[in-house]
Structure formats: C-alpha cells, structure tokens
Amino acid sequence: MDRRKFLELAGTAGAMAAGAGLAKAATKAAKPSDNKEKDEEFVAVLVDTTRCIGCRRCEVACAQVNGLPVPDPARDGALEKDRKTTVDQWTVVNRRETEKGEVFVKTQCMHCEQPACAAACPTKAMEKTHLGPVIWHPDRCMGCRYCMMACPFEIPRFEYDSWNPRIRKCIQCYERLQDGEQPACVEACPQEALMFGKKSDLLQEARSRVYRHPDKYFHHIYGEHEAGGCGWLYLSAVPFEELGFPTDVGTTPYPEYTKDFLLSVPVVDMIVPPLLYGLYELTSRKERVQEQEEGA
Amino acid sequence: MECHHFVDIFAMKGLEYLLAVLFLVTFVLFMRHLKRHAPAPRREPPPPPRLEETIVAPPKDSSGGR
Amino acid sequence: MSTVATTGAPPRRSLGEFILEQLRPHGPILTPFNIISAPIILAGMVLVVIRFWKGIGAVSNLSQAHPWGVWVGFDVMTGVAFAGGAYILTAAVYVLHAEKYHPIIRATVLNGLLSYMFYSGALMIDLGRPWHIVNPIIGNKFGYSSIMFLVAWHFLLYTLSEFIEFSPAIAEWLHLPKLRQVLKALTLPTVIIGVTLSTLHQSGLGALFLFNKNKLHPLWYTEFLPVLFLVSSVFAGLSMVIFEGSITHRAFRIQIDPKKHHEFDEITLGLARGAAATMYVYLFFELLVFLHGKHWRYLNTGWGAWWLVEMVGFVAIPLALYAHGYERRRLGAIRVAAALTLVGVMLNRLNVCMIAFNWKSPVKYVPAVSEVVITLMVVFLEIWAFRWIVHRLPVLREAPAPAQEG
Numbered sequence: 001m002d003r004r005k006f007l008e009l010a011g012t013a014g015a016m017a018a019g020a021g022l023a024k025a026a027t028k029a030a031k032p033s034d035n036k037e038k039d040e041e042f043v044a045v046l047v048d049t050t051r052c053i054g055c056r057r058c059e060v061a062c063a064q065v066n067g068l069p070v071p072d073p074a075r076d077g078a079l080e081k082d083r084k085t086t087v088d089q090w091t092v093v094n095r096r097e098t099e100k101g102e103v104f105v106k107t108q109c110m111h112c113e114q115p116a117c118a119a120a121c122p123t124k125a126m127e128k129t130h131l132g133p134v135i136w137h138p139d140r141c142m143g144c145r146y147c148m149m150a151c152p153f154e155i156p157r158f159e160y161d162s163w164n165p166r167i168r169k170c171i172q173c174y175e176r177l178q179d180g181e182q183p184a185c186v187e188a189c190p191q192e193a194l195m196f197g198k199k200s201d202l203l204q205e206a207r208s209r210v211y212r213h214p215d216k217y218f219h220h221i222y223g224e225h226e227a228g229g230c231g232w233l234y235l236s237a238v239p240f241e242e243l244g245f246p247t248d249v250g251t252t253p254y255p256e257y258t259k260d261f262l263l264s265v266p267v268v269d270m271i272v273p274p275l276l277y278g279l280y281e282l283t284s285r286k287e288r289v290q291e292q293e294e295g296a
Numbered sequence: 297m298e299c300h301h302f303v304d305i306f307a308m309k310g311l312e313y314l315l316a317v318l319f320l321v322t323f324v325l326f327m328r329h330l331k332r333h334a335p336a337p338r339r340e341p342p343p344p345p346r347l348e349e350t351i352v353a354p355p356k357d358s359s360g361g362r
Numbered sequence: 363m364s365t366v367a368t369t370g371a372p373p374r375r376s377l378g379e380f381i382l383e384q385l386r387p388h389g390p391i392l393t394p395f396n397i398i399s400a401p402i403i404l405a406g407m408v409l410v411v412i413r414f415w416k417g418i419g420a421v422s423n424l425s426q427a428h429p430w431g432v433w434v435g436f437d438v439m440t441g442v443a444f445a446g447g448a449y450i451l452t453a454a455v456y457v458l459h460a461e462k463y464h465p466i467i468r469a470t471v472l473n474g475l476l477s478y479m480f481y482s483g484a485l486m487i488d489l490g491r492p493w494h495i496v497n498p499i500i501g502n503k504f505g506y507s508s509i510m511f512l513v514a515w516h517f518l519l520y521t522l523s524e525f526i527e528f529s530p531a532i533a534e535w536l537h538l539p540k541l542r543q544v545l546k547a548l549t550l551p552t553v554i555i556g557v558t559l560s561t562l563h564q565s566g567l568g569a570l571f572l573f574n575k576n577k578l579h580p581l582w583y584t585e586f587l588p589v590l591f592l593v594s595s596v597f598a599g600l601s602m603v604i605f606e607g608s609i610t611h612r613a614f615r616i617q618i619d620p621k622k623h624h625e626f627d628e629i630t631l632g633l634a635r636g637a638a639a640t641m642y643v644y645l646f647f648e649l650l651v652f653l654h655g656k657h658w659r660y661l662n663t664g665w666g667a668w669w670l671v672e673m674v675g676f677v678a679i680p681l682a683l684y685a686h687g688y689e690r691r692r693l694g695a696i697r698v699a700a701a702l703t704l705v706g707v708m709l710n711r712l713n714v715c716m717i718a719f720n721w722k723s724p725v726k727y728v729p730a731v732s733e734v735v736i737t738l739m740v741v742f743l744e745i746w747a748f749r750w751i752v753h754r755l756p757v758l759r760e761a762p763a764p765a766q767e768g
Contacts, residue, residue: 154426
C-alpha cells in the first residue's frame, strides 16, 4: 500500500500515538475529513537535559538512519570540542560546564511551528509539513541560502564543497513518522532523556516534571514560545544561556516580521501606477494650458 | 488550551498578488474606457448651430463656461 | 562626427557583413583599462569554472554562519542600488516631463539594464543550484510567502521593462523605424510599471533582512530597513549617474555634440541637488531609527564607531559636499561627493549583508581573493558591454534623422 494512502486510511493521529507510546489520550477518532492531516496537532520531542548522560547514541542513530558518516562516540573525543551541527551531522551533543556541574545538550533543527526558513524560501523547497517536521525538497531548491540567512537558530547547512550542493539539516525523521515510527534519536536514547509525542502532551509532561521537582529544574521550557514555538522542547537545571541556547530569538513567529512588508507589496502595486499616471496627466495638462495661454 | 497545528499566515498571498496584477490590467482598460467617454474638449471647432438649438441654449460665452 | 560609420550598414548590405562590421573593435585595443581588466576577466573565468566543478567553497570564504558574501552584498545589494538612477530619471523625464534630463536617459537606462543583466549573471555563480533558478518563475513552487520570491519576480520584470525602455535605440541601430515607433509608444506604460517594480525590489532587498532581528547588529536592524534601502537607492542611483556620466563624457567625448557639454553641467547640478535632498531625508530617517531604538547604548563600542564612520563619513560629509557644490557650482566637489556617496551605499549594503550580520558569531567572514576577482570580473564585463554598445548604438549621440523617423 502506498504510504500516503495508508495515512489517509489509518489517520496520522492513531499511528503517531501508537509510536509515541505516550499520548493515550490522543487516540482521536479519525474525522471524516479529506485533509485530516491539516487539523492534526504537531508532533514534538521533549529533551530533558538533566537526564542526558552524553552517550551520543542519538548521534549514531541519526547518522545510520539518514545515511550519514556514523560517529564513534567511544573514540572520537568529540565531547571535548564545542560543536555545531554540520552537513553530515544533523544532531550533536555538547558538554557544558555549569553551576550545577556537567550538562549534556543535544542540538538539532528546532522545527519551529512557523519557521523562518520556510517563509523565506522562494520555491517552497523548505516546507513545514502539517505533521510538524520541516523538510527540504531537492527538486525545488535553487541554493540561494536565504533559509540559512533567515533561521534564528543557524541550522540549515549548505554543502559548499559540492558542485550539486544540498541543504542539510534534521528533518525529524519525517519518513519514519509517516510510517508511524518515532524519530531515530528518540528511539535510541537509553535514558528516556528524549520523549516523542504531541506537543501539548509533552508540554504537560514537562510542566508536571518542573512542578514535581521545582528545585531540580530551571523554571522555563525552552521551545514552548521561542521563535513563536518550536517542535523541540527543552528542560534544564540551569538557565538556558549557560547551555549555549540563543535566548535572543524572542517569542514572535518569524514570518510575522515580514508580514507587513509583504502586504504592502500588492498595495504599492496598486497605488504607485495610478499615482504616476496622475502625475503624468497633471504635469502634461499644465504644459498644454500654458501653451494655450501663450497661443491666445 | 494550546493548539499546536499548522498555521500559514500567507495563505492568501497568492490571491493578493493575483488581485494586484488583475488591478493593473483592468486599470489600463478602465482608464481607456474613461478616455473614450470623456466629453469632447470645448475649444474644438464650434458645433453645428442646428444641434445647438435642440439643446436649451444659454447665451454663448466665449470663455467656455457653462 | 562619424555617426554614419558607427550607426551601421546601409540597408542593402547582408546581415553577415553587418554583424562582422559591428563585432570589429572600435578604438585602440591596448588601453590602460583593457590591460588591467582583461587579465582579471580571464582569471575570473577560470575561477568560475573551478566554482562549478568543485563547489562554491573552493573559491569563496562563505560559511554556514555567513551564507552571503560579496557576491550578494556587492553584486546584488550594492549593484541594484547603484542602478537606481534609471527608475528615478525615467520617472522624472517621462512621467514628470522634466525634459532637462532627457539627454542622459539612454545612457542611464542602458547602464541600469546592463547592471541587472550582469548581476543576475553573478547570481548564477552564487546560487548553489542555478539550474533551478526558473523554479519560482515557472511555479515549482511559487513561494508567495518569500521576500526573495517577490524580489526575484520584480527583478525579472524590471529588467524586461528596462529592455523595452532602451529598445528604441536598438531599433534605430538596426534601421527599423516602424518597430521603433511601436516601442516608443510602449515607453510611458513601461516606465510607470518599471518605477513601481523598482520601488518594491529596492525596498525588498532591505526587507530580506527583516528576519534577522537577532542576527543583524541593532545599529543596522530596523523595521525601517525597506524604507532605508529605497531612499538610499535614490541618491545611490543619482550619484552613479553623476559619477558614470563624468567618466563616459571623458571616455566618449567624440560622441557628444560640443553644444551639449554645457547642458551636461546643468544636468549634473540638478542631479546633485536631488541627491542632496534625498540624503537629507535619509539622514533624518537614520536619526529617527537611532532614537526609536535608543541606539546610543551602542555608540561607545567598536560597532558604534563603525556605524558613525558610515553615517558621518559617507552620508553627512558627501551631503555637505553636494550642497556646497550645488550652491557654488563646483562640479569637482559634486564628483567627489558622488564617489563618497557610492562608497557609503556600498558600505551600508555590505554592513547589513555580511559585516554586521551574525555579529555575535565567533565565525567571521572576510572575502577570499578569488571571490573579489569574480566580482571584479562581473563589473569589468559590464563596462566592456557598455562600451561596446555605446560605440555602436545611438546612446550618447543622437541617431541620424532617418532612423528616428517613422
């Protein structure tokens, strides 16, 4: 059976909840709507940095699933360096020294609810799927790198060393999600530091953890509102600056920054030509009147 | 209650642009239409007197005022 | 003046002969300009081959933190602003009937047209997957939500309108009076559309950075960016017309009717006045943004000093020079002002696009020599094309009467 057909029949909600093993409440009755996916709530991943032990099995799983060079956590000593994601490392775990000791932080694409990259893309090559993941279409992208300019988290990566470069980043295992599976990194985590599910369920889970252990956690869920809300949520014992998170991204969804200008485009297109034509008529009539007066 | 689902604040953008283009095209046609139906300029050669008589004719004013 | 020799062949000659005759270089080959530009163009072409073979990284210092460098910052951002003279002057002449500026219209439009054509050429080097450049045009897919999409469309349509605006000169060159008449009739609507398109893509280039609230230094980031880009494109364009005009009038002196030389001085003075006025407006806009954002907080940092260099050194000072030059009728001062203004606009675009961009990132961007060589190649190629056309088409000189009739 075709994957899409399968989704239409089974409904994403059911598939997703089964995969998550969390959101029992999310077994919503399949609605008899054609674009069921559009009504679907986004999926998300909750990262509890207090649980992460820095084993980097998420990195390994990510590389295996996406056909990237597989790292060797036992030997490569990557935790000694401060790393960013790269074209072939879509997620990296960094070690941070904080007031509460050593903390490990996984980074990857945040899968914003209203992503800047998708709004910026002139060909819709960056696409926010109705399921949640932000994916990239190679047949559309012209390589302008505006997504990279626009992204507040500096996530899309460009293959500068290829004649046929691609934009590379975490796609939240979109294909696996469509098959009803979890993202590979979540599945690989031995500590349950990563948890997959519907965003509202994960938010409740995160809040209840903070509520139950108010001394253990810093009272903020990073990604709940950042950049208008993200598909990745983080819990931490220390303020998020100490973990190297950008805390200057604000809470406005990034497409809002361009909304007014984009609305002004058809407005200007409608105002300026008549204005110019009016000026043309007015200035030329003046000449005509002058000519007539001189002639009279 | 939060609802974290797909939002597209530019859903109407394509139609907005289409409307702008439509406006530009129709504006030209509209202005042409206006031009065609504009009254003939008054300083053109005087109309034949017979036609003038059929209308209620005020005393002729050389300045062209009505 | 040898207008007959340069205007083209008598109608009876065959097409092949006409083409050969037109391809032959006019004027000396070993000029200082050629000696400097030819090797750079050749080197640039080699680098372009390497770029398409090994990737953008092989010839540039672009990085994940700085995806746009001089190819976008200079070629596109600065180049488009410099080409702004065409929309301003066509509006002045064809819409507002400012006949005084008619003599420089063709050169300005040609310059704008060539700039746009060569910049889109340069864009092909910068785009990672240039074979997909038609995607936003043919609808695979229409990225309506994108400012880049908007800029791309306006860029394309404006290049087309500039071509139509310039096309009567081509018709005169080819002795096609009927066609010329048709094209002439298209001028007014094309100018009106062209000015509208320019308003939007000049401001759109600034709007591209509206996303960068947390990446662009606050001294440069503002919601006003589209307005600032639009206003600065006006004086950038006018300054380019002055600057380019003072060079072409020296380089192509024989093409110009001696009676016109005085006329050109008057035109330059008028342009200087326009540039001064718009720069005055721009300076106040910048002050408004400065106050609105309480930007004095940043003044005693390195970024603040750099911002002051841009604002005082390359906006306020050329503005004063323009005003002085206009009042005292000093063309020398006006030319210096034009050059300073051009540097200032370039500085502004580079600041927004790469220097003050991602300013918190530890990764800095300094263009590679090969990037600069490719950029210079584009500039020189454009000048070569401009020269080729000016030598052959009625751009600076008047076309002979028979070619104009129709």
